[in-house]
Structures are given as C-alpha cells and as structure tokens.
Amino acid sequence: MSDRKDDMNPGQPDWDDLKGLWQESPAVDLGKLARNARLVWWRMRIIAAFEMLCCIAGALVFAYMIYDAESNAQLVFGVFGVLFSLGGGYGCLWVRRNAWGAPDDNALSLVRLQINRAEAAIKYVSLNNWLGLGAVAIFPLAYWVIHDGTRELTPERLDNFNKMVVVAAIVMGVSIIGLWPYGKRKKRELAELKELERQLLDESD
Amino acid sequence: MDFKAVLSDYGPMLSRIVASYEADPAQQQEVLQEISLALWQALPKFRGEGSLKAFVARVAQNRAVTHVAKAASLPRKAELDERLACAADGPEKSLEKEQQRAMLLDAVRTLPLGLRQVTTLALEGFSHREIAEALGITENNATVRFARAKEALKLAMVSGPRVRGGVS
Numbered sequence: 001m002s003d004r005k006d007d008m009n010p011g012q013p014d015w016d017d018l019k020g021l022w023q024e025s026p027a028v029d030l031g032k033l034a035r036n037a038r039l040v041w042w043r044m045r046i047i048a049a050f051e052m053l054c055c056i057a058g059a060l061v062f063a064y065m066i067y068d069a070e071s072n073a074q075l076v077f078g079v080f081g082v083l084f085s086l087g088g089g090y091g092c093l094w095v096r097r098n099a100w101g102a103p104d105d106n107a108l109s110l111v112r113l114q115i116n117r118a119e120a121a122i123k124y125v126s127l128n129n130w131l132g133l134g135a136v137a138i139f140p141l142a143y144w145v146i147h148d149g150t151r152e153l154t155p156e157r158l159d160n161f162n163k164m165v166v167v168a169a170i171v172m173g174v175s176i177i178g179l180w181p182y183g184k185r186k187k188r189e190l191a192e193l194k195e196l197e198r199q200l201l202d203e204s205d
Numbered sequence: 206m207d208f209k210a211v212l213s214d215y216g217p218m219l220s221r222i223v224a225s226y227e228a229d230p231a232q233q234q235e236v237l238q239e240i241s242l243a244l245w246q247a248l249p250k251f252r253g254e255g256s257l258k259a260f261v262a263r264v265a266q267n268r269a270v271t272h273v274a275k276a277a278s279l280p281r282k283a284e285l286d287e288r289l290a291c292a293a294d295g296p297e298k299s300l301e302k303e304q305q306r307a308m309l310l311d312a313v314r315t316l317p318l319g320l321r322q323v324t325t326l327a328l329e330g331f332s333h334r335e336i337a338e339a340l341g342i343t344e345n346n347a348t349v350r351f352a353r354a355k356e357a358l359k360l361a362m363v364s365g366p367r368v369r370g371g372v373s
Contacts, residue, residue, distance in 0.1 A: 015355070021306050022221060022328040030216040034209050036238050037245040107270040114271045196270070199318055 048092075055089030073148040077141050084134065091127045108200045111193060118190040125183035132172045139165055208245055215261045218329055222262065225313045225325045226269040240268045259339040262331070266322050266339065312361035320354040327351055 062081030069075040146153060146161060212219075223236045243264050251260050313324055326336045337347040 018309055019328050019330060021302065021309055023217075023330070024302070024306065030209070030212045033216070033237060033241040034212050034245075037208070037241040040238070040242050041245060107267045110267050110271045193271075196318075200270075 051092045052089060055085050055092065058085035058088070070150045071145075071148040073141070073144045074150070077145045080138070080141055084138070087134075088131065091131070094123070094127075108197070111197050111200060115190065115193045115197065118186050118193055121186040122183055122190065125179045125186070128179055129176055132176045135168070135172055139169075208248055211244065211248060211257070211261065212241060215258065218258075218262065219265050221329065222265045222325050223269055224310055225321060226272055228310070228314065232272075236269060236272045239272070240265045243268050255338045256335060259331070259335045262326055262329070262335075262339040263341070266325070270318065270322075308362060312358055315361045316354065316357050319350060320357050323347065323350040324354040324358055327354070 059082050062078045062085060064078075065081065066075060066078035069078055142161075142165070146158070219240055220233070220237060223233050223240065227233050227236055244261065247260075247264050251257065313321060313328075316324055322340055323336055326339055331339065333347045333351065334344050336342075336351065337344040340347065342350070
C-alpha cells in the first residue's frame, strides 16, 4: 500500500518512509517463542489432567472407605468425601468451561473468551470459598469417625489428629485470604474487558 | 505446516504488531508468547484460503486486542532499543530514526482500536484486500478505515503522545 508524499503533514515522514521506519524492528528470539508455545500447550493439558486425576483418586479413596465401612460414621464420612471429590472435579471442569477458545477466533469472540475466563476466575475464587466452607463440615464428621468406637483412641493419637485439623484449617484459611486480591484483580480486568467488548461492538455497527 | 518456519518468516511482523499495542518490552514478550501459542494451535486449521501472511496477522491482531484490556491504562514509554540502530547510519542519524520510530509507535498506540488494526497492517505493506481478509471486514470497509486511519495517524503524530484514559 503506497501513498503520495504530500498525504502526510509537511515535516513528517511520508507514508512510504513510515512503512520503512515501521518495518525496521529488533530481532526476536523465535526459537524460544516456538519452544514456549509447545511447552504452554502441553502444560495446559497436563494441569487439567492432573486436577481431574486428583479428584478421581480422592473419590476412589472415599469410595473404598464406604466399601470398607465399619460404622455409620465411616459410611457418612465416605459418602461426604465422594461427593466432595466429585463436586470438586465438576467445579474444576465448570471453571475451565469455555476457558480454551478456538485460536483463530475473531477479536470480539476472543474478548468474550477473555470475559469468560475472567468470570471463571471470579467463580473459582467463589468456589474456593465455598469449598473451604464445605470442608469445615469435614471436621465434625472426622471427629465423629474417630470417636465411633471402632478403634482405640490414645491421647497421642488424638493430639496428632488435632494438629492435623489445625494445619488443614490454616491451609484453607490461607487459600481463602490469598485468593482475595486475585479475585479483586479479576473483577477489575472484567470491567475493562466489558468496556473493550463495547468498543468492538460499536465498531462493528 | 512448519510452525518454526512460519514464526521465522513472520516473527518480525508479529513483534511490530505487538509493539503497536504494548509499550513495555516485558509485556510485549508475554503477548508474543500468547500469539505464538495461538499460532501453534491455529496453523493446522489453515487450509490455504487466502494468504498465510493475512492468516498469521489475523491471529496476532486478535490476540493483541485481548491484551489491550489487561494493559495498564497509564501511558508507558517504550525503551529505546539500541539493536535498531542501522550500521550504515551514523549515531545521529540512528538516533533520529529511533526517535521517529518511537514517535510513530506512540502515535499508532493512541489510535482507536479499529484504526490501529488497519494502520499496523497497512504499515506492514498489506493491500486493502489483505487487510480486509485479515480483519474479517469488506475491502470497501478496509479502504474507508485506512483513509480515516491515515488522517488520525497524521493528527496523532502532529499532537504527539497523549495520555490515554481507560481502555484504549
């Protein structure tokens, strides 16, 4: 595309000069880019597979607990655990739903994809909070299980169990508090993406 | 299709497109990585309808657009890259060229999204038809947008860099 010199302002380079200027660019490490693209592609899939495997493994462990239950408490604990694991797995899938879009989509659909991602991230924070709350229900159930009379409960064993509960509670608390700024950032990003979507819609009119 | 060969052929164009959306070199790298991933995923779907250059540019433009909303709304200045200095030119000439290039980039970044897309592709040497193909618009629309874009670029270069508010 070429245009006459007097198209641009006097004193400014003409269009062909601008093109020349534009096309002088620094070299980029293309090998590194290619390697990284492949790496990210596999990483995305490995993380998703790992999440699902964890949830399935969790569900299987709790399912075995149901099969091997010696008391009602163990049965209830097992059922709760299976539901919790499957719910977690479904939650992961739900959060990732629409998170991967077609790479050759147009700008508007990509912006909408980004909006989906930002909304998914906000939902993820919310899900984490609810899972944290749900996990609180595990504690009384776990105490019920260890007091169900099917095992000898020594003070040392009870002490270890209490320590484990405290650690689990701290981990849950940290994950809820730690994700709070992330959720806030995602909400801000969502507002900006919606503004961009509006601009793109205006342009297509 | 050989991904590495495509990156090798169009890498410089990709980095210029990214530079028109993002001034921060570290962020530019991030967007370039995102574009290269999108290309890696998209290339097997390329069936040869239209030019590969336009296809690559479309993927890059679309990915770069999504970056705009994430970018900070405050203006950031591009760092001068000494690698750009042309060996054939003296230091003064090189500096002048670099200043002009920085000014051009600043001006392009201030353009509204639709005009910016057309401008970067036109500066890459795309024809109206190729611009239309890359942006998924009609050739007539591309011609009209290019005329508006050139006018806006002229104004932006005269007025110099300005503070951008919100999403640009």
